[in-house]
Amino acid sequence: MKKYTSKINKIRTFALSLIFIGFVIMYGAIFFRENQALVIIFMVLGLICIIGSTAVYAWIGLLSTRAVQVVCPNCGKHTKVLGRVDMCMYCNEPLTLDPTLIGKEFDQRYNTKKNR
Numbered sequence: 497m498k499k500y501t502s503k504i505n506k507i508r509t510f511a512l513s514l515i516f517i518g519f520v521i522m523y524g525a526i527f528f529r530e531n532q533a534l535v536i537i538f539m540v541l542g543l544i545c546i547i548g549s550t551a552v553y554a555w556i557g558l559l560s561t562r563a564v565q566v567v568c569p570n571c572g573k574h575t576k577v578l579g580r581v582d583m584c585m586y587c588n589e590p591l592t593l594d595p596t597l598i599g600k601e602f603d604q605r606y607n608t609k610k611n612r
C-alpha cells in the first residue's frame with residue numbers, strides 16, 4: 497500500500513524545503529562573487545523561493561481555517577481533515593467526512609472531483 501501523509505503536513509514540508517532551497521541558492525551566489533550579474537540573479541532566485549514559501553505558509557493558514565477539526569479515533573488527538581478523505585496529522589490514520597466511504601480502503605482519489 498502507498499504511504500499517505502496528511503495534506504497539511506505535506507504542504508508544510510514543501511514550504512519548509514522551499515525556504516532551504518532559497519537559502520542554498522543565495523549561498524550559491526558566493527561562488528560567483530566575480531560576476532555581479534550572476535550574484536544578483538542568484539540572490540533574486542533565492543528571495544523568490546523564500547517569498548514563495550511565505551505565500552505557501554499563508555495558504556496553509558487559509559486551508560486550515562477551511563479544514564474540519566476532528567478528534568482522531570486512533571490516537572485521540574485533534575487533527576484537521578481537508579477534503580473528503582485525509583490522514584491524521586499525528587498517526588496517519590485515514591479519516592473521512594463522508595459516511596458512504598466508511599470502511600472503504602483509503603484512496604486519495606476520493607478527493608478529485610471526478611469521483612464525486
Ligand SMILES: [Zn+2]
Pocket residue numbers: 568569570571572573575584585586587588589
Ligand atoms: Zn491519529
